Amino acid sequence: MxxxxxxxxxxxxxxxxxxxxxxxxxxxxxxxxxxxxxxxxxxxxxxxxxxxxxxxxxxxxxxxxxxxxxxxxxxxxxxxxxxxxxxxxxxxxxxxxxxxxxxxxxxxxxxxxxxxxxxxxxxxxxxxxxxxxxxxxxxxxxxxxxxxxxxxxxxxxxxxxxxxxxxxxxxxxxxxxxxxxxxxxxxxxxxxxxxxxxxxxxxxxxxxxxxLHWPVLETFGPCGRWYVNASAPEYDEAVMNAAKELRRLLMAVTGWDAADTYMYMSLQSDVQISQGCKPCEVQLSLRIGTPKLPQFPPLVG
The missing domain is CATH 2.60.120.580 (Acetamidase/Formamidase-like domains)
Incomplete structure (x- = not known):
C-alpha cells in the first residue's frame, strides 16, 4: 500500500x-x-x-x-x-x-x-x-x-x-x-x-x-442516503446550488419532471449545515440528503 x-x-x-x-x-x-x-x-x-x-x-x-x-x-x-x-x-x-x-x-x-x-x-x-x-x-x-x-x-x-x-x-x-x-x-x-x-x-x-457538478456523498445500511455537498458565500445561494444538483440527479434516475422532483425533495430531503462559522471568510458549506430509492438506479454510478 x-x-x-x-x-x-x-x-x-x-x-x-x-x-x-x-x-x-x-x-x-x-x-x-x-x-x-x-x-x-x-x-x-x-x-x-x-x-x-x-x-x-x-x-x-x-x-x-x-x-x-x-x-x-x-x-x-x-x-x-x-x-x-x-x-x-x-x-x-x-x-x-x-x-x-x-x-x-x-x-x-x-x-x-x-x-x-x-x-x-x-x-x-x-x-x-x-x-x-x-x-x-x-x-x-x-x-x-x-x-x-x-x-x-x-x-x-x-x-x-x-x-x-x-x-x-x-x-x-x-x-x-x-x-x-x-x-x-x-x-x-x-x-x-x-x-x-x-x-x-x-x-x-x-x-x-x-x-457531476458538486461532490456527492453516499452512506450505506438501512438508512443509506445520498448527499449533495455545495457551498456559496451565503445560505440562499449555497442551498440553491445543492438543490439544483440534487434535482438534476434525481430526475435522471426517476424520470420525473422538475416539479414532481422538487415536491418530492420537499417531503424527503434534509438541508444540513456542515460549516457555517460566519463571519469567517470561508464560504458556507452545506449538504442536502435524500433517501436511497431501491426501485431506481443509483443516483451516481
Missing part, C-alpha cells in the same frame, strides 16, 4: 503528484492537523500563530489517478481513519457567531479508547475528514476554502464507511485530503473541531463519462 505524506496547502492543477495510483488501489494518507501541528501546548493560541496560506489546513497529496479525465468522476471509499491520542480546539478573532468578546484560547483534548475528554466531559469520537477533493481546472483554491472541487467541506459525515464522488476537472484528478477532526458538531461554531493528526486509508476508482 502506498503511503502519501507530502503536504500541500492548496488545490492546484499545477501541483506535482506525490504519487500515482491505479483505479481500485488502496492508499494511505498521513495527515497533520489543521494548524500544521504547530499548537504544541495551550500557551500557543491563534493570535500568535501565523495561520496564512502556507500554514493552514495542510492536505496530504496530491495523487494522480490513472485513467481519470475531465468529464469523469473520482470515487473515494473511506476504509479507515485512525487519529492521534491528542487533539486541539481553539478560538479565533473572526470565526463563529460569538467571536466578539470571546478570548483567544487553545485547549488540548486527550483521546483514548474511542473517547475524547474536554474539561472533564467525555464523549465518543467520530473521526471525519475536513478537507478532501480534487484539483480545479481554473485558479488555485487554498485548502481552507470550499468549492465545487470539494476542499474544506467540513462535513462530519465524511467518515469511515462512506463513499465520495468528485467531479474530475484535470487529468489524473489530483486527489488530496487532510484536516481530520476527532469530533465536530454541525456548523463548527467556533471554527474548529478537535483538530488532530491522522492516518486515512481509502480506495480510489474512476467512473467514466458521468456529469
Amino acid at each position: 502506498q503511503i502519501i505524506q507530502d503536504q500541500v496547502y492548496s488545490f492546484s492543477k499545477d501541483h506535482a503528484p506525490a504519487a500515482t495510483a491505479v483505479p481500485g488501489e488502496v492508499l494511505q494518507f498521513n495527515t497533520l492537523d489543521c494548524f500544521s501541528n504547530r499548537i504544541t501546548d495551550e500557551s500557543v493560541t491563534m493570535d500568535t500563530l501565523d495561520y496564512g496560506y502556507d500554514g493552514a489546513n495542510p492536505a496530504a497529496g496530491p495523487v494522480f489517478v490513472e485513467g481519470a479525465e475531465p468529464g469523469d468522476v473520482l470515487v473515494v471509499d473511506i476504509y479507515d481513519i485512525r487519529v492521534a491520542d491528542e487533539g486541539t480546539v481553539a478560538t479565533d478573532d473572526h470565526c463563529g457567531p460569538l467571536f466578539e468578546g470571546t478570548p483567544y484560547r487553545s485547549r488540548k483534548v486527550p483521546v483514548k479508547n474511542g473517547m475524547a475528554t474536554f474539561n472533564g466531559v467525555s464523549f465518543p469520537i467520530n473521526p471525519m475528514i475536513g478537507v478532501i477533493g480534487t484539483a480545479p481546472a481554473g485558479d488555485d483554491v487554498i485548502d481552507g476554502y470550499v468549492g465545487a472541487h470539494g476542499g474544506n467541506m467540513d462535513n462530519h459525515l465524511i467518515t469511515k464507511g462512506t463513499r465520495l464522488y468528485f467531479p474530475v476537472r484535470v487529468p489524473g484528478a489530483l486527489l488530496q485530503m487532510g484536516d481530520v477532526h476527532a469530533a465536530m458538531g454541525d456548523g463548527e461554531l467556533c471554527g474548529t473541531g478537535i483538530e488532530i493528526p491522522a492516518t486515512i486509508v481509502v480506495r480510489v476508482d474512476v467512473l467514466k463519462n458521468f456529469e
